[in-house]
Amino acid sequence: MAEQKPSAIYLKDYTVPNFLIDKTELTFDLDETQTIVTSRLHVRRNPDSLEQTSPLVLDGGEDVKLIGVAIDDYALPQEEFAIKDDKLVITATPNEFVLTCETMIEPQNNTKLEGLYRSSSMFCTQCEAEGFRHITYYLDRPDVMSIFTTTIIADESRYPVMLSNGNEIERGKTDEGKTFVTWHDPFKKPAYLFALVAGNLEVLNDTFTTMSGRDVKLQIFTEKHNIDKVDFAMDSLKRSMKWDEEVYGREYDLDIFMIVAVDDFNMGAMENKGLNIFNSSCLLASPETTTDDAYLRVEAVVAHEYFHNWSGNRVTCRDWFQLSLKEGFTVFRDQCFSADTHSDVVKRVEDVSFLKTTQFAEDAGPMAHPIRPASFIEISNFYTLTIYEKGAEVVRMIHTLLGEEGFRKGSDLYFERHDGQAVTCDDFVQAMEDANGVDLSQFKRWYSQAGTPRLTVSDHYDEQAQTYSLTIRQETPPTPNQPTKLALHIPVKVGLVSNANEALSFSFAGQTQDEVVLHVNDVEQTFVFEHVASKPVPSLLRGFSAPVKLDYDYSTEQLLQLMSGDPDGFNRWSASQQLAVNELNALIKQYQNGQTLTEQTHLVEGFKALLADKTLDPAMVALILGLPSQAYMSELAEKIDPQAIKAAREHLRVVAGKALQAEFKHVYESNTVSEAYQASAEQIAKRSLKNAALMYWVASGSDEAKAAVVHQYRDADNMTDQYAALSCIVHFELSEADELLNAFFEQWQHEALVVNKWLMLSAAREQENGLEQIKALMQHPNFDIKNPNKLRAVIGGLGQNVDTFHNLDGSGYAFLADQIILLNKRNPQIASRLCTPLTRWQRMVPALAEKMKGELERIAQEDLSKDVYEVVSKSLA
Ligand code: B3K
Ligand code: ZN
Numbered sequence: 086m087a088e089q090k091p092s093a094i095y096l097k098d099y100t101v102p103n104f105l106i107d108k109t110e111l112t113f114d115l116d117e118t119q120t121i122v123t124s125r126l127h128v129r130r131n132p133d134s135l136e137q138t139s140p141l142v143l144d145g146g147e148d149v150k151l152i153g154v155a156i157d158d159y160a161l162p163q164e165e166f167a168i169k170d171d172k173l174v175i176t177a178t179p180n181e182f183v184l185t186c187e188t189m190i191e192p193q194n195n196t197k198l199e200g201l202y203r204s205s206s207m208f209c210t211q212c213e214a215e216g217f218r219h220i221t222y223y224l225d226r227p228d229v230m231s232i233f234t235t236t237i238i239a240d241e242s243r244y245p246v247m248l249s250n251g252n253e254i255e256r257g258k259t260d261e262g263k264t265f266v267t268w269h270d271p272f273k274k275p276a277y278l279f280a281l282v283a284g285n286l287e288v289l290n291d292t293f294t295t296m297s298g299r300d301v302k303l304q305i306f307t308e309k310h311n312i313d314k315v316d317f318a319m320d321s322l323k324r325s326m327k328w329d330e331e332v333y334g335r336e337y338d339l340d341i342f343m344i345v346a347v348d349d350f351n352m353g354a355m356e357n358k359g360l361n362i363f364n365s366s367c368l369l370a371s372p373e374t375t376t377d378d379a380y381l382r383v384e385a386v387v388a389h390e391y392f393h394n395w396s397g398n399r400v401t402c403r404d405w406f407q408l409s410l411k412e413g414f415t416v417f418r419d420q421c422f423s424a425d426t427h428s429d430v431v432k433r434v435e436d437v438s439f440l441k442t443t444q445f446a447e448d449a450g451p452m453a454h455p456i457r458p459a460s461f462i463e464i465s466n467f468y469t470l471t472i473y474e475k476g477a478e479v480v481r482m483i484h485t486l487l488g489e490e491g492f493r494k495g496s497d498l499y500f501e502r503h504d505g506q507a508v509t510c511d512d513f514v515q516a517m518e519d520a521n522g523v524d525l526s527q528f529k530r531w532y533s534q535a536g537t538p539r540l541t542v543s544d545h546y547d548e549q550a551q552t553y554s555l556t557i558r559q560e561t562p563p564t565p566n567q568p569t570k571l572a573l574h575i576p577v578k579v580g581l582v583s584n585a586n587e588a589l590s591f592s593f594a595g596q597t598q599d600e601v602v603l604h605v606n607d608v609e610q611t612f613v614f615e616h617v618a619s620k621p622v623p624s625l626l627r628g629f630s631a632p633v634k635l636d637y638d639y640s641t642e643q644l645l646q647l648m649s650g651d652p653d654g655f656n657r658w659s660a661s662q663q664l665a666v667n668e669l670n671a672l673i674k675q676y677q678n679g680q681t682l683t684e685q686t687h688l689v690e691g692f693k694a695l696l697a698d699k700t701l702d703p704a705m706v707a708l709i710l711g712l713p714s715q716a717y718m719s720e721l722a723e724k725i726d727p728q729a730i731k732a733a734r735e736h737l738r739v740v741a742g743k744a745l746q747a748e749f750k751h752v753y754e755s756n757t758v759s760e761a762y763q764a765s766a767e768q769i770a771k772r773s774l775k776n777a778a779l780m781y782w783v784a785s786g787s788d789e790a791k792a793a794v795v796h797q798y799r800d801a802d803n804m805t806d807q808y809a810a811l812s813c814i815v816h817f818e819l820s821e822a823d824e825l826l827n828a829f830f831e832q833w834q835h836e837a838l839v840v841n842k843w844l845m846l847s848a849a850r851e852q853e854n855g856l857e858q859i860k861a862l863m864q865h866p867n868f869d870i871k872n873p874n875k876l877r878a879v880i881g882g883l884g885q886n887v888d889t890f891h892n893l894d895g896s897g898y899a900f901l902a903d904q905i906i907l908l909n910k911r912n913p914q915i916a917s918r919l920c921t922p923l924t925r926w927q928r929m930v931p932a933l934a935e936k937m938k939g940e941l942e943r944i945a946q947e948d949l950s951k952d953v954y955e956v957v958s959k960s961l962a
Pocket of ligand 2: 389412415
């Protein structure tokens, strides 16, 4: 490890800034060899600070070279300032002054993709969370909010488009014949929302008329060859703007809203004020090159970033411990938008399935943290599933507790009370409490307590008294630095189902009803339902009303019954998953004991009823057919045995495929879409069912199915069908696998995003010499280690490749560790993300755990970036 170990910072140590910056004037002289940034900061002492004589300390970075600094145009001599630990320290300052700084940076050498950098032929920025300090010296913290005016100077022939936040206010020529453009953003904002783009870009123009009748200019910029792929994003943007007006009463505020697509981006997208910057994978869409899933992602990310304009930008975070204030709330908002646009049950199943697979695993590992962490070493490591997805679940629970109207009253008060401020999660909950006259103090423990609570449920039916009681115990397991846990306030939505598969009504709290939200707020509680006509099957945690694990000892018959008859669509899926999990667990045991895997399965009965039910949404049927994933079964396992899980899943799929061959063939054939491609709920649903059925049908070994899948590949007019067929062909190693994988590359080699799909599928392909294949992919001319999408494609594929990644000789883990070491300094954010599978080492079966741990220890020997250091040291603690 590095000589000096990076140290943590703590929420409890928060103090207000000693100085404020009212106005920020920036000039960028862009050039391929060096970029000169001049800043004029209108600084004054913060009257609320307890330190009225402290020096001015500005954040900077090792990549920022100071050329000169002046106070009120007096150039400071060497002895009047110092650079210490990347910070610019000025001991003596007036109480109010203009600080001028001239700095030099080299965006072309910036491989971290943080601050100002080059992607393809453009300049672009990424400043959240602490990227701005790599552009110039600044008070780079979200509670310092300023009015920005930005001038960009560049050679117009190479950079005809020059963008920044707000409105363009001036344009002209410099004495040297370069072009300058000045932008002014009238809204105060923290530096993390600053953005700049310069390049040779094409634009798609549109307009949106807001609810008060203002016309807003909408622009999406891409490189020339991609401009034909942004219509769907533009449409999504307009629908998001409308939705936020209708559902939250939020109107857009500037005269212009711009989005730019860039190829090299560490994450999905960024909500910079008025100038969102997107990873091209989250913006571009065309039927031929983009799958349905990717269309839905584009729609969700466009909405998410747009919604941040209020939940994040107009009201921002006081400090980075409050990150979930904007991210949890905004994820909740984008989830609701997608649910309203498509099917709410399908959307909920997808989101919950993702949460239970990935966030639950994080919450059970060495990086577990509450949605408002108490400390961190590197904030970039805290853009996590917990902050985002669990954060959204916490907001959703508030919504469940207050109801639609109460929640809206709360959000109105929150936006009105805090417009233009940098606030905390407490402020959010306070607004919800004040608008509704409720006390959420116990509920707030969700913000400070990590770990996934487990609810253990038992029941009793008293036939004579016609009462049914549910006893619920809650327990949250210990997590790092939190050995003991307090009881949480958990909303548990419950309904009762009769043996005849009908909703059973009951009286609860003096009211007759079909469904109730139980307030679980103690370690153990019993809830009594009265006037229950017959012994019910409980339908628990409907709609996944809280992010918890639930234990109730359902019999197979009860699960089959709920799967086909629960009036709550979400719980039909839940029951099917539980049934499949039970069967997979039995198969895993058999595999581990060296027994022959049983051919008997009740899941087939459930599937049969499901496939025959014509009233169901095809998308729901497809979701129910989806076997619990390798990752989900891993999350549930006491000790993860990847080979056993894989064998069990493959076996169950083949058994079901064979037992229901005719049914799958029929469903496959009757769900073809003959109309032109649309990313509509209806078409997506049909394609998802058709392709789910195809997988089982091919698994059955039928020659007809094999011919059908190859035919589908060759005949497809959209990427969803083409890729589904290719994945199936590769997965089952049909004789055409090599030929068609090559053909796929040949066809799409000029479409970077499709090449990524090819890289991923090729890397995930289970073959004897798997690791050699992966190494070859990383040498392929279309691979580029500097591009995070390509790296994620190959390493993501490796992660899915059970035989190669979890090879008992440890070679898969060693290869991953090599990549982490290679990227550690070059792109610390990406390197740190790549560590995730290794952080789970304690959950693996001993032989694999030891190998993973060995690799973490090897990484720990290196001179580590803060990002990788934090994850590795916490994993080994
Ligand atoms: N706010 C950004 C994420 C920034 C991540 C910085 N490492 C995207 C989003 O959540 O909308
Ligand atoms: Zn966000």
